[in-house]
Amino acid sequence: PLESLPGYTAPSDSEAVLAVPREAVLQTGERALVYVESDPGVYRGVEVTLGTLAQDETGFHYYPVLTGLRDGDTVVVRGGFVIDSQMQLAGKPSLFTARGLNSSVASPTPSTNLDTDRQTHCPVMGSLIDPEVYIDYKGVKVYFCCWGCDDKFIANPDEYLPRLPQPMRKKITQALALDNENKQVICPVMDNEVVEDVYTDYMGVRVYFCCKPCIEKFNDAPDRYILKLPAFLQRQIEEARVAQEDGHD
Numbered sequence: 001p002l003e004s005l006p007g008y009t010a011p012s013d014s015e016a017v018l019a020v021p022r023e024a025v026l027q028t029g030e031r032a033l034v035y036v037e038s039d040p041g042v043y044r045g046v047e048v049t050l051g052t053l054a055q056d057e058t059g060f061h062y063y064p065v066l067t068g069l070r071d072g073d074t075v076v077v078r079g080g081f082v083i084d085s086q087m088q089l090a091g092k093p094s095l096f097t098a099r100g101l102n103s104s105v106a107s108p109t110p111s112t113n114l115d116t117d118r119q120t121h122c123p124v125m126g127s128l129i130d131p132e133v134y135i136d137y138k139g140v141k142v143y144f145c146c147w148g149c150d151d152k153f154i155a156n157p158d159e160y161l162p163r164l165p166q167p168m169r170k171k172i173t174q175a176l177a178l179d180n181e182n183k184q185v186i187c188p189v190m191d192n193e194v195v196e197d198v199y200t201d202y203m204g205v206r207v208y209f210c211c212k213p214c215i216e217k218f219n220d221a222p223d224r225y226i227l228k229l230p231a232f233l234q235r236q237i238e239e240a241r242v243a244q245e246d247g248h249d
């Protein structure tokens with residue numbers, strides 16, 4: 001037991017220690033670096049002197065910071081290597097170049113639109129964005145940390161849209177609403193996404209489904225499922241019925 005070792009002294013009351021999460025620290029064999037956000041979207045590298053890696057009672061790992069940072073500094077926890085790589089490409093001091101380190105700044109996160117909040121992080125990976133990696137999604141530029149994240153975003157936008165700044169989400173939501181106003185995207189039978197080549201012309205109105213068995217279910221009880229169609233299709237079907245009844249009269 002620790003208490004039985006020669007010279008053991010019971011710890012006194014603990015004091016607050018300036019510390020950062022382990023993930024915030026970039027290290028080489030000679031140097032430790034933390035990136036600090038000096039202004040929104042603007043970062044500077046700070047060389048720090050660290051204490052021994054520690055762990056609290058919840059399992060959270062952190063480094064005590066002996067020199068380099070001040071209480072209240074905002075540090076980059078994820079994406080530090082992305083910033084450092086951009087510093088290196090720009091020929092600025094970085095993790096591997098010490099001279100002038102604490103005076104250098106990086107601005108790797110451009111504004112996506114002048115009239116919206118700035119997007120700083122990839123909605124897929126959570127890393128800082130690369131200003132050269134983006135797509136135009138529903139009229140809004142969405143940035144990512146690397147190519148590949150754009151494919152994941154397009155494949156499942158509902159998962160990643162909540163991670164974008166609120167003004168961007170609002171514009172995209174409005175655009176999606178306009179798209180869906182005159183387009184059927186959901187099968188009225190199974191509530192799945194429709195397939196373009198699976199459809200029937202009901203009373204002259206084209207209705208799409210997710211699979212062929214849904215067509216049979218729809219035809220067996222159309223009134224049950226018509227109410228689940230977009231309003232514009234319901235109007236077209238109702239107009240077709242009225243025209244058909246007038247014709248019979």
